[in-house]
Amino acid sequence: MTDQSNPPANPPGDPGQTPISDKPFYDAWGDDLKASATIVNAKSAEDVARMYLNAEKRLGVPANRLLVVPDKVDDAEGWGKIHAALGRPDTVEGYQVQLGENASDADKAFVDKFLGEAHKAGASPAVVAAAIGVLNEATAQARTDAEAADKAAAEATRAALDKAWGDKAKVYDSEIPALLTQLGEELDKTLPEGARLGDVVEKLNAEGMGNSPTLLRLLAHLADSRAEPGLPGGGKGGADRGMTPDQAGAARRALEADPVKGLALRDRTHSLNKDVLAERNRLLAIETGKA
Template sequence: MQVTENIPQDQGMIQSPPNNQKNNWVDHLDELAKNMVHKKGYKTPNDLAKAYLHAEKLLGGEKISLPGKNANAQDWDYVWQRLGRPENIEGYQFNVPSDFPLYDQDFAKWYKEKAYQAGLTKKQASLLHDAFVDYTIHSQNNHKITEQIKRQELEETLHQEWNKDYDVNLQIARQAAKIFVDDQGVLDMLENTLGGPAMVKFFYKIGQTMQEDFLKGPKGSLSKSYSPQMAEAEITRLKGDPDFNRKWMDKYHPEHQQTIQQMTELHRLAHNHPLDIK
């Protein structure tokens, strides 16, 4: 007779826990923590621990707490110092470009004071400083190019209109302008910025009128405002004037004597001696 021994089927083997028991560690957490675990998808306590270590690494070591809404300047000073602001404005060191003569040291000092008040670090303050300087240099170069273009356009326009009288007429205009503005920089601005050819022609008309009034008036009536350069320019202009030359050459012309007086007085003003007419 064969004896059959009943051996329990679960003896000698390790059974896996039911699926509903694999994450039973979560059951020990409160509801807020449980929701976080399920949302993040952590399967084991090891997953949760690794996530914590990663977060701690990202946050770094030392923390800086921001002051509250009622914080005073001293509270913020502590924050700025910890973030990298220098101890005083002398801690800001800027690169001064050698090719920028307009650089203002007083303005740089003012900027350091404002950067310090704003809590800027050395790197932040230097970045803004260099950006401002670069922008200013770029704008200055563009302004120079624009002024050169305007001057070229001015010369081309007046050359076309005055032709061979360009140099003489321009000298008359500039001498007239100097009576009102004795500054070459301002004169250039008047020519290039405030009207171009129209402004130059305006002063030319003033100078021309002054010449005519002077030559028609009493001897030396405008000598104080009539420069040697203006007189020389008028001599050159009259020599190229056919109508004046006709009166000059024709001693029977009713205005012949007047032309002699004009040229004599112009030579006196230009060369400090009258014209020698034989």
């Protein structure tokens, strides 16, 4: 007799029974997923999900934050995404570079070119800021060095001219700027408006020519030749204007080589000996700074 009190849960052919499928859980997935050994070896979709979470834990970041390095160096779009993710701004202006206060036009042109190349190479703002910082330091140091060199050159020139000119240096200090101004004005009358010198003294100093002993000696000689006769320091016959040690030395050597005065200087019995000797001693005192 059959026990009817405990019938089978799902008798064969019962429509409530869930049939067991022979198809894998990924059967409806794309072919690329079906071709993955990782998917094929998984036992269920839950296994796949767990593998995904474990991968994120190993990588330390979610998959959507991972960067994919392009396979080709000329993949501009791919590398652009990498550079953008690492902080490169969309445009060169995004670097917001700050140059030093005294940056020259050449400095600005160099930086503009540098920023363009840096942007192409994918440089981040931090990298560009560091490079510009080095540039600012270098240009500031170069400017300091140049100022120190100019000061040293000016001091060396002053010392050389003080030695060559002696007390007459004060005369030239006032005459040379006045002479340059006069020459500049004379030249400006012959030049078109845009080519005029203006303040020629200021321009010569800016060009470094104000520290040229050769130029200053030439100008001193020109100042002597243009001085008006009869006035203190006049040109021809202007002995009262004074002589520089260099001029006195040249005059002394000329006196000693003069056929008449030289002979009188060496011959104590000569009628002009005392006068020539006195003149030579006066020149020698100026030459040696003992006048």
